[in-house]
Amino acid sequence: MAYRTTPKMVERKQARRNALLTAAIRLFGRKGFHATTVPKIVAAAHSSTGSFYFYFKNKEDIFAAALEVIGESISQALNEAIAAAGPEVLRQMRTAVKALVRFLADHPEEARILIIESSGLGKRLETVRRNLVASHTRSVEHALTAIRGQLPPMETAVVASCWVGAVYESVFHWLEQPPDQRLPAGQLAQAIASFNLRAVGAPREVLQE
Amino acid sequence: MAYRTTPKMVERKQARRNALLTAAIRLFGRKGFHATTVPKIVAAAHSSTGSFYFYFKNKEDIFAAALEVIGESISQALNEAIAAAGPEVLRQMRTAVKALVRFLADHPEEARILIIESSGLGKRLETVRRNLVASHTRSVEHALTAIRGQLPPMETAVVASCWVGAVYESVFHWLEQPPDQRLPAGQLAQAIASFNLRAVGAPREVLQE
Amino acid sequence: MAYRTTPKMVERKQARRNALLTAAIRLFGRKGFHATTVPKIVAAAHSSTGSFYFYFKNKEDIFAAALEVIGESISQALNEAIAAAGPEVLRQMRTAVKALVRFLADHPEEARILIIESSGLGKRLETVRRNLVASHTRSVEHALTAIRGQLPPMETAVVASCWVGAVYESVFHWLEQPPDQRLPAGQLAQAIASFNLRAVGAPREVLQE
Amino acid sequence: MAYRTTPKMVERKQARRNALLTAAIRLFGRKGFHATTVPKIVAAAHSSTGSFYFYFKNKEDIFAAALEVIGESISQALNEAIAAAGPEVLRQMRTAVKALVRFLADHPEEARILIIESSGLGKRLETVRRNLVASHTRSVEHALTAIRGQLPPMETAVVASCWVGAVYESVFHWLEQPPDQRLPAGQLAQAIASFNLRAVGAPREVLQE
DNA sequence: GATGAATGAGGCTTCATTCAT
DNA sequence: CATGAATGAAGCCTCATTCAT
Known part of the structure; x- marks a missing residue:
């Protein structure tokens, strides 16, 4: 009757929520939003419907949460890359593109969610996704x-x-191809980065890696 | 054995099919595949469930038909533009991009179907859509x-x-903005064309309209 | 403007009706009543929905007509057999059983309609089928x-x-087996006839063929 | 992780499933497979569509379950009868026939399902039904x-x-008659048993009860 | 008479969500 | 907090039947 929430409980709570979220990301990435049902998520997470609705308001909610997780992962990856790229803006941009491509190539499920599966899902989710993409767009614009x-x-x-x-379309296209016919991820990243840098009129020196 | 199919009947058949298809395109473009139900399509087309399934195998089928119609419209627009652009390849490419942007800007429902709503819809439709986009991609590649x-x-x-x-992403982004805040379509087209042409290293002269 | 119905027309009419009926019997016998749709019947008969409803009131009607045709064929086969069997009643009965079994074995589609597929079809058809079976039963009872x-x-x-x-159940069972594992039809007929004759206490002499 | 499945829950689950199954048996027996719709079953069982599909994969599935229940009831009735009949095989057979007839006469809905309504329902159900009947047939054959x-x-x-x-045909025929014109069930059973026993050449003594 | 397009009622089934235990 | 049984709205689709040509 003493403590309502012990630290251990909080931990467990997070653990269960994470299990659901992780399972959801995998399923959303593989099958898409509509083909992923709540029963399937809870089964994959060894949880229960009741728990699901305790941690998430509804199916849209967990999808939005998934998008947010993905967005944060990407932000982190980009920030690290940019930080390591030194002070020159164009170099930072090139590095960022390559980091983004690498991240998407390394996390195909997340990539599918971000690029493909979250389209056409109704206003709320479209907005979440839009904000995510828009934050990239804005970064580029700032730069x-x-x-x-x-x-x-x-x-x-x-x-x-x-x-x-x-970036998105070419990664998407790349992901759609059978893995054994794909260009190596590094070359893909390099090609996209060059395309974009040249497109903004970057001087020749920054085009090479 | 007397009356076979009179011309008038053929006409009506086409008319009915088109009414369904047109209604479907509008709804798919506005609400997306999943939110568009067969009952809604037939209501919008002043038709009936039975007729729907007389003309189309199922909902996927009419979506595929819609994609095909869109693909053909685009092809036609592009071909006309290219034909009018003279023999120079880079000039053709610039013209093609601008024609595509104009088409998408003028047909927002078709644009949404092509760019957004047809992703993550199962293998069959993904293939149809892929082929459509791929045909653009291939044209570019050839050029x-x-x-x-x-x-x-x-x-x-x-x-x-x-x-x-x-092209797709920037048109999509443009479409998402309220009409009164949008850049004029012509400038949008010009900006995208320049971006792409510069990205492939086109000489300075072709970058301007 | 002279004759409303020439003989040739009557002939054609019968021909088309028969085509529908024959196709229906084949389909009913193979797929059953519910799995046989009107479109399938008219397609198999190279006719049209309109014609179908000109010659038959509805789907039940053509099934009833099929049952009647089958009943008449069987009656004819039985009467011929009985006529050829001489005056002795038990010998007639044995002959009749064997003729019935042979007929069913030779006309598996008709057999399936009579024995299997017409069960559970609603009052009207059940009655028609019942009358058919009942007429056999009554003949036996009379004898x-x-x-x-x-x-x-x-x-x-x-x-x-x-x-x-x-008779019915054993023929049914026989029909369900793969043709290459079946007892020859003659032996089947013989076995059933013996069973029945012995069951009514027929003297030993009539048990053999 | 706290409360797993309490005994009371299991009980209710069984109760709900049974309610559905019982309602289904009644309806299948009265109206047949096709005329019995899922909505009608759930209404009769005071349940819901969702529950139905929670307990049964589909309509076929509940029909198969019904057949199995019927099969088990019959097996039990027969086994009890046979056990009480002493060691003599022919006497066991006679007892079994009479027990079967009694069971069918006492459970007309189950009888209709077994004898009539389960024919011509597609491979899966045909198999289930076949196995049921075949188990009787095989018992007879063994004996x-x-x-x-x-x-x-x-x-x-x-x-x-x-x-x-x-057995089946004569019980079916008997069931089709208005109850007040029926032979008493006991006499029916006796007549059928005698028929069958005489048919296999049983000695005179076992023919009488 | 023949044709086949049109109709719409109604069946089966799925699944997001709630709530008693 | 966890569980999973229960709910029912709503979707897709089939097919017997009608009717204009």
Whole structure:
């Protein structure tokens, strides 16, 4: 009757929530939102329907949570990469693209959720996904604005969209191919980065790795 | 054995089928595949469940038909544009991009179906959609290969994906914005075309309209 | 404007009706009543839905017509056999059983309709089928009554049912087996006839063929 | 992790399942497989569609379950009867027939399901039903083989089918008659048993009860 | 008479969500 | 907090039947 929530309980709580979330990410990534049913998630997580609705408001909610987790993972990966890239903006951008491609290539389920499976899911989720993508787009836009002087004039908002679209679509296409016919991830990343950098008129030196 | 199929009957048949297909495209474009139900389609087309299944095998089937119609419309638009662009490949490519952007901007429902709503829908539809997008990608790839000598070396397959992705994502982003805040379609098209052409290393002259 | 119905027309009419009926019998016999759809019947008969409903009131109607055709074929086969069997009643009965078994074995589709597929089909058809079977049962009952003196006392109505049931069930069972594992039809007929004759207490001499 | 399945829950589960199954048996027996719809079953059982599909895979499944329940009831009735009949095989057979007839006469819905309504329902159900009937047939066959020496030579497999068919058809016929015109069940059973025993050439003594 | 397009009632089934234990 | 049985709305689809040509 003493403590309502001991530390151990909190831990367990998180553990169960995570188990559900992890299972959900795997299933969403493999089968998509609609083909993934709540019963399947709870089965995969060795949990129960009741628990599911204790931790998540509904199916949309866990999908949104999944998107957020993915978004955070990506942010982290990008930030680390950028931090390691030194102060030069174009170099940071190149590094960021490559980090993003690598992340998506290494986490195909997350990639599918982000790029493919979260389309056409109703306003709420579309918004969550949009924000995620938009945060990338905005980063690109910021960067471009910061070095505006070094580059030819351009419609930065549109260019930022193109930049992100180029990454997503080509990774998507790459993921759709049978693994044994894929270009090595490194080359894919390099090719995309070059495409984008050239597209914004980066000087020749930064195009090579 | 008397009356076979009179021309008038054939006409009506086509009309009915088209009514269903048109209604379906509108709904798919607005609400997506899953939120569009067969009852809603038949209601919008002033038809009946029975007729629906007389003309289409099932819901997937009409979606595939919709994608095909869209694909054909786009092909036609692109071919016309390219034909009018003269013999120079890079100029053709620029024209094609702009024609595509214009088409998508003018047909937002079709655009949504193509870009967003047809992802993550199961193998059959994914294939149809893939073929459609792939046909664009391949066209780009062909063009790039044809003028390989004039351009810096590149991973053409990846570049083609980037090219298409840049178009789709930026148009999508544009469509998501409230109409009164949108860049004029012409400028959008111009910006995307420039992005892509610069990305493949086109000489400065072709970058301007 | 002269004759409303020429003989040739009557002929054609019959021909089309027969085509439908024949196709229906084949399909009913193979797939059963419910799995046989009107579209399938008209397709198999190279006819049309409209014609179907011109010649038959509805699906039940054509099934009833099929049962009648089958009943008539069987009656004819039995009458011929009995006529050829001479005046002795028990010999007639034995002949009749064997003729029935042969007919069913030779016409498996008709047999399936009569024995299997027409069960559980609603009052109307059950009645038609029942009358058919009942007419056999009654024949048996008549015969038994006619020679009451030569046989041990028995509940003739029940015995007649048993007699018919023995035939149907064993033919049914026989039909269900793969053709290459079946007893030859002649032996089957013989075995059933013996069973029934012995069951009514027929003297030893008539048990053999 | 606290409360697992309490005994009370298991009890309720069984109760709910049984309610559905019982309602289904009644409806199947009265209206047949096709005329019995899932909504009707759940209404009769005061349950819900969801529960139905929680306990049974589909409509076929509950029909199969019904057949199994019926089969078990019959087996039990027969085994009890046989056990009480002493060691003599022919006497056991006579007892078994009478027990079966009594069971069917006492359970007309179950009888209809077994004899009539389960024919022509597709492979799966046909198999279940076949196995049920076949188990009777085989019992008869075993018995006949066991006492082969005391009986005239015969095609035991065919004879077993005849035996079962005689029972089913005559009970069916009996059930079809209005209750007030029916022979008392005891006499029916006696008549059928005599028919079958005489048919296999049983000596006169066992023919009487 | 013949044709086949059109209709719509109604069946089966799934699954997100709730709630008693 | 955990469990899983229960619910029922709603979707997809089939098919017997009608009717305009």
